[in-house]
Amino acid sequence: MKASEILIDxxxxxxxxxxDVVKGQEDxxxxxxxxxxxxxxxxLVWHLTRVQDDHVSEVAGxxxxxxxxxxxxxLGLPLDATDTGYGHSPEQVGQVQVSADLLIxxxxxxxxxxxxxxxxxxxxxxxxxxxxxxxxxxxLGARLVSVLDDDIQHIGQxxxxxxxxS
Numbered sequence: 001m002k003a004s005e006i007l008i009d010x011x012x013x014x015x016x017x018x019x020d021v022v023k024g025q026e027d028x029x030x031x032x033x034x035x036x037x038x039x040x041x042x043x044l045v046w047h048l049t050r051v052q053d054d055h056v057s058e059v060a061g062x063x064x065x066x067x068x069x070x071x072x073x074x075l076g077l078p079l080d081a082t083d084t085g086y087g088h089s090p091e092q093v094g095q096v097q098v099s100a101d102l103l104i105x106x107x108x109x110x111x112x113x114x115x116x117x118x119x120x121x122x123x124x125x126x127x128x129x130x131x132x133x134x135x136x137x138x139x140l141g142a143r144l145v146s147v148l149d150d151d152i153q154h155i156g157q158x159x160x161x162x163x164x165x166s
Contacts (some may be wrong), residue, residue, distance in 0.1 A: 003126050003141065004118045010148045011052075011118070015111045017155040018045055022107075032165040037088055041158045041165075043096040045103050046075075050155040053110045054084050055147045059130045059140055060117040066126050070104045071116050094143045112125035118144075 022045055032040040038046075047050030050066065057064045066072050069105070072081045075098050085096075098106075138146075 014151045044158040048151045049107045050084040
């Protein structure tokens with residue numbers, strides 16, 4: 001099995017979990033937070049999607065789906081188009097109020113861009129250095145696994161939160 005096929009499988013599992021957690025949920029469930037300082041399902045899914053969009057588009061060399069396909073405007077959030085959610089205050093987390101359909105739509109669009117990029121990669125491409133700010137420098141493979149790991153953690157948190165607030 002090629003490395004790209006393994007990554008496609010991993011990212012496709014994230015998509016399945018996003019649909020499981022978000023599909024059909026009322027806005028009240030998506031924006032519920034167990035405390036004022038906690039994240040919501042909407043924020044967690046928006047954030048994991050933004051990070052995937054940001055990181056994959058960077059290594060693929062194309063504009064983020066968030067801006068290229070108008071998702072920033074469609075979601076209507078009072079956040080800068082470059083914002084991925086890193087370092088958000090509790091107030092900013094509370095500003096992420098997005099319907100299930102829009103969250104899934106944005107995630108699916110990013111997922112398709114991710115798969116399109118992965119399908120084009122040969123195994124040797126994953127050794128390409130994509131970030132020299134780290135020691136050792138980050139390879140394409142390491143970056144893609146890092147995003148996958150981050151997505152898995154956040155969708156797991158969202159699934160737990162769904163059980164807690166439902």
